[in-house]
Amino acid sequence: MMRTMQLGASGVEVSALCLGTMYMGTKTDEATSFALLDRYVEAGGTFLDTANIYAQWAGGRGGDSERLLGRWMKARGNRDGLFIASKVGFAYGDVPISLDPKFIAQECEKSLRNLGVETIDLYYTHKDDLDTPQADTMGAFARLVEAGKVRLLGASNFPAWRLAEAAGVCEAAGLGAYCCIQQRHSYVRPKAGADFGRQVAANADLLDYCRLRNVTLLAYSPLLKGAYSRPDRDFGPQYAGADSDARLAALRDVAAARGATVNQVVLAWLLAGEPAVIPVFSASSMAQLDEDLGALDVELGAQEMGRLNSAGA
Numbered sequence: 001m002m003r004t005m006q007l008g009a010s011g012v013e014v015s016a017l018c019l020g021t022m023y024m025g026t027k028t029d030e031a032t033s034f035a036l037l038d039r040y041v042e043a044g045g046t047f048l049d050t051a052n053i054y055a056q057w058a059g060g061r062g063g064d065s066e067r068l069l070g071r072w073m074k075a076r077g078n079r080d081g082l083f084i085a086s087k088v089g090f091a092y093g094d095v096p097i098s099l100d101p102k103f104i105a106q107e108c109e110k111s112l113r114n115l116g117v118e119t120i121d122l123y124y125t126h127k128d129d130l131d132t133p134q135a136d137t138m139g140a141f142a143r144l145v146e147a148g149k150v151r152l153l154g155a156s157n158f159p160a161w162r163l164a165e166a167a168g169v170c171e172a173a174g175l176g177a178y179c180c181i182q183q184r185h186s187y188v189r190p191k192a193g194a195d196f197g198r199q200v201a202a203n204a205d206l207l208d209y210c211r212l213r214n215v216t217l218l219a220y221s222p223l224l225k226g227a228y229s230r231p232d233r234d235f236g237p238q239y240a241g242a243d244s245d246a247r248l249a250a251l252r253d254v255a256a257a258r259g260a261t262v263n264q265v266v267l268a269w270l271l272a273g274e275p276a277v278i279p280v281f282s283a284s285s286m287a288q289l290d291e292d293l294g295a296l297d298v299e300l301g302a303q304e305m306g307r308l309n310s311a312g313a
Contacts, residue, residue: 002044003271003296005278007122008179008216010152014083015047016271017296018218020282022050025068026060028284036289037072041081043293049182049280051087051126052107052114062092066114074116086111087126087156091198099129101140108144124154124182127198128162134169142175156182156220157200160209167213181210182280185219187266187308188247194238211275219270222279223292228262242313250311260298267295269308 003016019040024033037048054065066086073079088107091097111120123144125137144150155163155178163181170177185202194201202217210217227233228251235244255265270277283289300308 001296002046005216005276007152007154009214010179012083012152012179014278015045016278017045017267017293018047018049018085018278018280019045020049020220020280021065021069022054022282023058023065023284025064026055026058030068030071032284033068034072034075035286036283037069038076039286039289040293041076041078045293046081047083047085047278049085050115051090051124052111053087053090053092053126056092063110063114066111070114070116079117083121084115084117085122085124085154086115086120087124089124089129090126090157097127097129097198099125099132099137099140101132101136104137104140105144108149112149119148119151121151122154122180123150123152124156125158125178127157128155128159128200134162134166135173138166138170138173138175138177145176152176152180153178154180154182154218157198158183159200160203160205163206163209163215164213178215180216180218181206182218182220184221185217185270185277186222186224187251187269188224188235188239188244189312190238191241191243196238207275216278217275218278218280220280222270222281223263223266228266246313247308247311250307254300254304254308258298258304260294261291263291264295264298265300265308267292268298268300269305271295272300272305 004013005016006013050065050069053062056062088104089099141153153176167177183202184196184199190201224235225233227235251262251265255262267279270279281292
């Protein structure tokens with residue numbers, strides 16, 4: 001049974017597992033994508049994540065995932081029962097990182113058309129733009145909310161101090177603030193100073209900010225592209241070292257004792273943390289999807305959480 005969590009102080013409840021649709025319509029064909037979406041909804045899920053750039057780098061042209069979701073919602077007639085998130089601002093093709101008001105308005109219109117909806121339930125700034133004043137960006141979002149084109153606001157790939165700055169701008173101007181932040185986050189921890197390019201990993205400062213300011217953290221790439229379970233995938237140099245080795249050993253012990261998969265324990269750990277985190281997971285097969293949904297049946301106890309939290313070098 002799908003659990004729900006509240007997004008920040010919005011009063012809005014969303015599915016505790018959010019299905020990412022990045023490669024639907026490009027690497028994942030339409031028939032498979034429709035079947036995966038149907039299965040997620042059958043399991044009680046309603047929270048779907050996409051972006052205006054998905055998946056331009058995988059042979060698409062940007063907006064492919066949005067358009068597929070639009071076709072699926074039209075075919076199923078189920079828009080009213082779903083919570084749709086999209087994003088704006090990340091670089092793709094010849095388009096630079098931008099949270100300029102005109103660009104936000106233009107891309108929002110494209111996303112609405114792609115999705116075939118009147119309102120995007122959650123609209124993220126996909127990447128921080130240091131060249132555009134936050135007051136301009138938040139003002140542009142406020143106009144979208146006022147027009148009924150966007151319901152709630154989120155940020156992604158922001159450091160904690162920029163979230164705090166944005167909150168201050170919104171408070172001073174009487175504007176709606178970000179209710180959530182979507183960041184790279186998983187059980188193994190990146191080394192200090194690890195570089196993920198344009199992606200930003202959650203750190204202790206961000207976790208503290210979310211905990212103290214009632215901002216919900218959503219974790220993207222929570223399963224690190226299969227590295228926990230597939231011998232042909234590695235975690236990358238950002239995670240290599242004794243700390244990850246110790247945490248992986250603890251993770252495998254807990255999973256074995258529980259009769260669960262390591263992926264399920266990673267997702268269950270995120271859900272049970274402080275602050276609790278909504279994983280944004282993806283799947284390209286029904287087996288993957290069913291395994292990940294099975295994390296909802298894994299409720300970690302205090303001893304298990306203690307073991308997982310204390311592991312590390």
